[in-house]
Amino acid sequence: MTSSVPWQERLSAGTEAVQDEVIRWYQEMPEGQAYVPTMMWGTLQTEAYATVILGQVVDFLGVPDDVPAGVAKRMQRQQVLYDGEHHYDVVLGEQALYTNIGGPEVMREQMDRILRDIGLPSLTLGIIPATAPVDMLPVHAFNLHGDEVHVELVSSGLNVTEPAELGLYREAFSRLSDAALYGAAAEDLLQKARSFWGGARRG
Structure with a gap:
């Protein structure tokens, strides 16, 4: 089964209520997987980065x-990384390290945040190099928790629960993970991006 709700309807009262939903979703699911090719995974975003996005x-x-309230809730959601009860496998595209959200200062801070947290027991973080061969057609970002996939479209949020479709998403994540770099190799990519933003000029 696939269901969707238009964002303008879902966000009719602002961003805070939706962030509350996401917090409950994360708290109820001890494990999850996420593929985010062009921006930072929300649960690793800094306050400044999240402020720009929202x-x-x-x-x-x-x-x-109600951006400040929404950002505060997004920061609250990140506690799942530190409570010792959750684990997330996350794959970023290298482009996520270079998509300019808020300018060099925000991006430098964001790189520092990921470098600080990449070794958390709750996190397995992979990065697919921009030129890496990937045994998977280019696809959109998605989050897989238990028996549900969440996809954010331009106009709506999409929830997928059909078993056959879930199987495709799991296979897609496996292939994307195989193309990613982990550990010291991923840190090298992050340090390279940190250096880039360190030398970039504001504006």
Whole structure:
């Protein structure tokens, strides 16, 4: 089964309520997988990075502006990384390290955050190099928790629960993981991006 709700409907009261839903979702699921090719996984975003992202959501969709409240909830959601009860396998595209969200200062801080947390027991973080061969057609970002996949489209959020479709997402994640670099090799990519943003000029 696949269901979707338009973002403008779901965010009709602002971003905070949806962040509450996501917090419950993460707390109830001890394990999860995420593929995010062009931006930072929400549970690893810094406050500054999340502020820019949610501000863009409010501006694009024309929903009530409660960005500070939404960001506070997103930061609260990140406690699952430190409670010793959860584990997440996350694959980023190298492009996620270079998509300019908020400018060099925000991006440097974001790189520092990931470098700090990459060794957490709750996190297995892989990065697919931009030129890496991948045995998988290019696909959108998705989050897999238990027996449900969540996909964020431009106009709506999509939840997939059909077993056959879930199997495809699991296979896709496996192939994407196989193409990713982990450990010291992933840290090298992060340090390279940190150096890039360290030398970049504001604006």
